Amino acid sequence: MNQTESMKTAFGYIRVSTHMQEEISPEAQKHELQKWAKQHNILITEWFQDNGISGKRAENRSDFQRMIALAKESDHPDYILAWKFSRFARNQEESIVYKSLLRKNNVQVVSISEPLPDGPFSSLIERIIEWMDEYYSIRLSGEVMRGMKEKAKQGGYQSAPPLGYRREKGNPVPVIYEPEAEIYRAIKEYCLNGYNPTTIARLINDAGYHTRRGNRFETRNIIYILKNPFYIGKVRWNRVKHCEYYENSPEEIIVADGQHAPLCSMKEWEIISKKMEKHTPGSSGRKRSKSLLSHYLSGGLFRCRTCGASMSYAKGTQRNSNRAYPYFCCWKYSKGLHNGGGHIIARRCEDALLNSLQEFVERGQSDITYTVEHTPDTAASDASRYEQQLKKLAIRETRAKEAYLDGIDTKEEYRENRKLIQNEIALVQDKIRSLSQPADVIETEEIHVNIAEIILKLQDETISTLEKHTALASVLERMEYDKEKDEFFFYYLFDEQN
DSSP states (O other): OOTTSOOEEEEEEEEEOOTTSOOOOHHHHHHHHHHHHHHTTEEEEEEEEEESOOSSOGGGOHHHHHHHHHHTSTTOOSEEEESSHHHHOSOHHHHHHHHHHHHHTTOEEEETTSOOOSSTTHHHHHHHHHHHHHHHHHHHHHHHHHHHHHHHHTTOOOSOOOTTEEEETTEEEEEEOHHHHHHHHHHHHHHHTTOOHHHHHHHHHHTTOOOTTSOOOOHHHHHHHHTOGGGGTEEEEOSBOTTOSBBOOGGGOEEEEOSSOOSSOHHHHHHHHHHHGGGOOSBSSOOOOOOOTTOTTTTTTEEETTTOOBEEEEEEEOTTOOOEEEEEEEHHHHTTSSSSOOEEEHHHHHHHHHHHHHHHHHTTOOEEEEEEEEOOOOOHHHHHHHHHHHHHHHHHHHHHHHHHHTTSSOHHHHHHHHHHHHHHHHHHHHHHHHTTSOTTOOEEEEEEEEHHHHHHHHHOTTSOHHHHHHHHHTTEEEEEEETTTTEEEEEETTOTTO
């Protein structure tokens, strides 16, 4: 390339693994990329940067994924510039896949510090560089792993101590921290008395206890605490791989005698371990399930009568049976965040809803026209509440995308989920815009619906979930279920009594 050529465009990509590695800093990488681009008459139009993230797996690098997506658009750049090929990827297989994908779109990956010669050997030399990068990564990882394993076998501590313990300055051995140890003892006693993890979470929350981060306890927190051998004086290491959901196999997990004081006796531990055998999710943290979030009663139309949270739709398995049945359950109740509520079979919910709508048809109230008043509310608290809703919806949208990228949801399911979420985002944004209108302005909207037609849509399997949701939302504000009374409550937009 020379200065007489027309200016081409590029994306600049920067990645640093950890502050422990001897590698060029992000600022220095950016400076060198800018300098090289200027010398070669290239304009860097956008920067992408992943900090503290390994290059082994591209799926863990959010900015990398965003860069690849934009590079596939019609207005893509000519190049992606990186300090070294290892900054682009340390996994040769992934490097080949992504580079091939980019080449199909006429985008070339360039390492500014590893120039390749022109001619037939260029591709071969590039592969050799990638292989050396991957070999170095594997060898370095192996050395680190061996060191950590040896330390674990000797009872060394390599992470923050769990609830009930803390480190004191100058002492590498964790000591019992009584304000938190009290919580552990309560959890332990509840388990020994036969309570399951979800019930324990509710009881602990009702007692006013909180996690170390100040949050309410969930079922998964209780399971993790009760299964942690740290409380019997052991040190456990390599339970899960970094950024993975599932636990490693037992032979990969290292458990050694620690030097700290136990909070649980071996006799108690044996009883607890027996009780916890059926509560082994085999994962760290949240385990993603293939729940149909786009079901037409989802999206806030079906709520828990106890706490007002959305009822989540999921698939379950009947006890002593292989048959699966879908059901609704308050997500807060399922995590042990409150008492009351429970779950209800989805078929009953759908039947109750259709029966409720059918009653209007039988009374000759099928064709309904009603007026909705939109009164602007300029209260700052409402604006803040709407902003929080947008943040939560953004998180839901991200999770829906992750489910698609992880292969959990199909492309069609992802598209459906995304439409529903974006629809909710648009509604919230409309509410935010209405806050800026004069307080004395009242907007009205006249809506005409035919309930008989809505019933037919809900029963038609050829109609999309989004269409069903939109049709239902035109008449139903929300529905609730009272577990104690075994009764449904329906709140319609046209029913002034509700």
